[in-house]
Amino acid sequence: MASVAPAPRPNCGRLRDLATNPMVVAWEVTRACGYACRHCRADAQPRPMIGELDHDEAMDLVCALGRFEGTTLVLTGGDPLLRADLVEIAQAARGHGLRVALTPSATARVTPGRLRELTDAGVDRLAISIDGATPEAHDAMRGRRGSFERSLRILGWAREAGFSTQMNTTITRFSAGDLDRMAELVRGLDADMWSAFFLVPVGRAPRTDMLDADGHEVALHRLAEISEHVPFRVKVTEAPQYRRILMQTGRADNMPPAVNGGRGFMFISHDGHISPSGFLPLGAGDVRRDDPVEVYRMSPVFRDVRDTAQLQGKCGVCEFRSMCGGSRARAYALTGDALAEDPTCAYRPTGWH
Incomplete structure (x- = not known):
């Protein structure tokens, strides 16, 4: 599943009741x-x-x-x-x-005509997954040659059809070192948003492709740096530590809603x-x-x-738990307990001994 972010609304995460x-x-x-x-x-x-x-x-x-x-x-x-x-x-x-x-x-079913039909039906945002900065890297993840070029064409057609566009990327140990080139790809596509999905080992996703705690920290710091210098929004999924890093590095103005x-x-x-x-x-x-x-x-x-008060381990005592809370999905996938501490967080809370 790939998610699509809502359109930006000033302070939307602070004003709306996300429990409702x-x-x-x-x-x-x-x-x-x-x-x-x-x-x-x-x-x-x-x-x-x-x-x-x-x-x-x-x-x-x-x-x-x-x-x-x-x-x-x-x-x-x-x-x-x-x-x-x-x-x-x-x-x-x-x-x-x-x-x-x-x-x-990204298949032959997506055509300019089909996209116009969808905009007429009321769809206003389209997201396509691109998981590598080169055809070889992306097509290896997708298991199909030509997928990279087709994905680029579809995002171009979507812009022409009037969609707000988003590029989704799964962040793995294979793609984490290529964030700068991926960001340039998003810029070249004139996309409105880059959504970085940090791999959770569910479905077919192998645990061996997942970044470790230090790898998550390095990649999230680089995304925070990139976010300051690009014309598109950077969104992160299943790595809520990104909000902690934005706060720690003086980038709170870029803070996404705590979703x-x-x-x-x-x-x-x-x-x-x-x-x-x-x-x-x-x-x-x-x-x-x-x-x-x-x-x-x-x-x-x-x-x-x-309820962040129920979180266990480091997450339960972390001073950033209200804005972060760790990835509940990754905690569940790796420990079997959705309220356990996130094993892929490198941060040591001040209250943790």
């Missing part, structure tokens, strides 16, 4: 995808899986999500373009007051299961029987991951 209204709901409209990427969270398959929400269930879902205020609905996958009723879903979501974003796979899985973010799977994020597969509800708005606001799973 998420900034982003990511809905995996299908798990079908023609790619078999090395790091795929969804472990996507070539064909739709049994249990995928049908059209009527999809319409009911977007109606329910429309009760949130100021929320962006990200239509993701798999490859959302393999969903036959995608345009109708987007139109319905816009009609219910949701902002709509899309994260398609983590379950706090400002909700994930809905292809078959309707609700969790704090796609990287944190803790079952909190099912849209076929539960109200997703109430699940987000009242579910013990969501309330627990939002």
Whole structure:
């Protein structure tokens, strides 16, 4: 799953109640995808899986999500373009007051004409994943030659069609040393945002590709430096230590909202299961029987991951826990406990002995 950031709103993370209204709901409209990427969270398959929400269930879902205020609905996958009723879903979501974003796979299904159809349906942001600064690096991650060049073309077409554009990059031990060249690629694409996803070992993503604690720290410091000198926004996913680093280095003006899985973010799977994020597969509800708005606001799973007072180990005593809190997804993936300390944080809190 790739996420799309909401449009910038001044101080939005400070003014809105993230326990009531998420900034982003990511809905995996299908798990079908023609790619078999090395790091795929969804472990996507070539064909739709049994249990995928049908059209009527999809319409009911977007109606329910429309009760949130100021929320962006990200239509993701798999490859959302393999969903036959995608345009109708987007139109319905816009009609219910949701902002709509899309994260398609870079396939021949994405054409200038298809993009115009999607903008007419109300989709206003498009994100494409590019995981290397060269065709060789990216195509190796995607498992398909030509994917890099196709991804560049799609982002160019999206700009021409009027989309706000975003480039997503999975940060691994292979890509972390190439951040400067990746930033120049984003600049050359005239994208509005670069979203850096720090790998969590779920789905097909191997633990051996993940950065260690020191590697996370080095990469996050470099992203903080890059953020000061580029015309696009830099967003970080599953490395909330970025906010601590911005504060420590006098870059608080660049501080993004304190959004983590379950706090400002909700994930809905292809078959309707609700969790704090796609990287944190803790079952909190099912849209076929539960109200997703109430699940987000009242579910013990969501309330627990939002409550930094419950964090354990270093995270529990850290002076930055309210703005950071560590990656709950990585803690869960590596320890089996979503409230454990984040094993990939190198920081030693002042209260830790």
